[in-house]
Amino acid sequence: MQTLYLGCLALGVIFAVVSVVVGDLIGNVLDGIFDVASFDFLNPAVLAGGVTVFGGAGILLTRYSRLEDGAVLALSLLIAAFMGVVLYLGVVKPMDKSEMSNGFSMSELPGKIGEITVPIPAKGYGEIMVKFGAGNSLHTAASFEQLSLPAGIKVVVVEVREGVALVTEFEERKGVDS
Structure with a gap:
């Protein structure tokens, strides 16, 4: 399980670094991929944040708690889901509403x-x-x-x-x- 948590944490960190460096390019490539499901919370930033939090919570709970593997997995998923909702409501949704364009037709x-x-x-x-x-x-x-x-x-x-x-x-x- 430790390998799964480390992999999720590393994947999330790598995604964050890559999106900062070449974010516009990734945005253009991923543009519309999640439109099929048409759920606003299936945003790449929210999903990547959730995967990263899942990995980090799993590592911390495994090392610093005496919980069983199943309980660590369940608690890590709950923490990741909670932080995904916080990320969506606190960052993604307000940013969508605040986008302003000075373009006109x-x-x-x-x-x-x-x-x-x-x-x-x-x-x-x-x-x-x-x-x-x-x-x-x-x-x-x-x-x-x-x-x-x-x-x-x-x-x-x-x-x-x-x-x-x-x-x-x-x-x-x-x-x-x-």
Whole structure:
């Protein structure tokens, strides 16, 4: 039994070291392997952590307790399961919810309010800045109604055509006749 525990402990430690060194590569290779079972807790980090804890608990219980082999095995499995749940609830699940991306799709632009950073001529292109989450993004823009739009005014994106945001003024400018 000692060999089983040592093997599980070594396997877990090796997996941890390798995942730190080449984690992205492993993530891409293992991506989707556990989707068949569709259980969130069947995460490679949780499984590797459980195997490592099983091996470590087995070694410690064998050396420092007077329990029989069957009791050590059962207790090691319980400790590993408990620590797997703790790892899942304390690390994996919160990390899944905290993932944030500053990426966006151009199809998300219509309806967004932005500000003109480079004036838009009646028949030409300028630039707008649109806020996405915590960051801003700059986009090539043209006037939807083919009107000149000066820098600094607020606009709303009406649609996106061929990668260009077509915008219209969001609020009427003061002192300008329509």
